Amino acid sequence: MCELLAMSANVPTDIVFSFTGLMQRGGNTGPHKDGWGVTFYEGKGCRSFKDPMPSAQSPIAKLVTEYPIKSESVICHIRQANSGAVCLENTHPFTRQMWGRNWTYAHNGQLAGYKDALPVSVHIPVGSTDSEHAFCYLLDQLHFEFGSKQPSSETLYKFIAKVSSTINxxxxxxxxxxxxxxxxxxxxxxxHWITRKAPFGEAKLIDAEVEVDFKQETTDKDIVTVIATQPLTNNESWHKMTSREWQLFKLGESALSGSEACAGSPNDTAEI
Structure with a gap:
């Protein structure tokens, strides 16, 4: 299957350290050689780099590691194809517009019978993957539920969690x-996810001979959360999410969370 990587931070932050580890899993230390992509947000705008080549061999991936783009929200994906051909239009992450914002999505997993179970009519896939089809279905459900007016964040993300559970x-x-x-x-x-904040320490990548001392790279006010399919470092404590659990982060901190076991009631809330 594929692997995911994402970041939420309270100050513009580069993801070079984490991405350096992830890209090695795309054809070097891992089998995810069927393309990769990353999307960086800058305000309401976003820029994406995507390549159907293995990330471990991609000159574009090398550029990303050498050009530290700073962002408060980042989504990355390395692909091991199980649905759809290896080509650019099937390469994650996917970005669509809704309510005047760019929504970026990446998926790890495989879905059976999705075309019949997840009908789409407004948002039509460009490629041929189950992943993009599920994204279009999710956007359709948001469109039918809320129309042209975006709801409150709590209402919105609880609904997204409900639709995610249906797709799951x-x-x-x-x-x-x-x-x-x-x-x-x-x-x-x-x-898995980890939140780094003061007091910062050192981190060592699993997939590359790279270490960083975050005390030298940050201020005491910085808060950065990284989400990954598998932990990227071997000397930090990552939180493993449980099945059907969901987490919502803003500016590096948990804003809302829940699980199917307590449907409709978040486990942990903060100001959103």
Whole structure:
């Protein structure tokens, strides 16, 4: 399957350290050689780099590691194709516009019978993957539920969690979604996250001989949360999400969370 990586931060931050580890799993230390992509948000705008080549061999991926773009919200994906050909239009992440914002989505997993179970009519896939089809279905459901007016963040993301749970019934649906302000994660079977804040320490990548001392790279006010399919470092404590758990982050901190076990009631809330 594929692997996901995302970041939410309270100050513009580059993701070079984490991406350096992830890209090695795209054809070097891992089998995810069927393309990769990353989207960086800058205010309401976003820029994406995508390549159907393995990330470990991609000159564009090398550029990303050498050009530290600073952002408060980032989504990355490395692909091991199980639905759709290896080509640019099937390469994650996917971005669509809704309510005057760019929504970016990446998925890890595989869905069965999705074309019949997840009908789409407004947002039509460009490529041929189950992943993009599920994204279009999610956007359709938002359109039919809320129309042209975006609801409150709490109402919106609880509804997204509900739709994610429906899609998850078709197989494996690990999801990362962002509109640039919020970062939403839904766990089907495999997602981990870590929040780094003062006092900062050192971190060492699993997939590359790279270490960083975050005390030298940050201020005491910085807060950065990283989400990944599998932990990227071997000397930090990552939180493993449970099946059907969802987390919502804003500016690096948890804003809302929940699970199917307590449907409609968040486990943890903060100002959103």
């Amino acid at each position: 019934e078709l197989g494996v649906f690990n999801l990362i979604l962002s509109d640039g302000d919020y970062l939403f994660a839904y766990c089907s079977n495999n997602l």
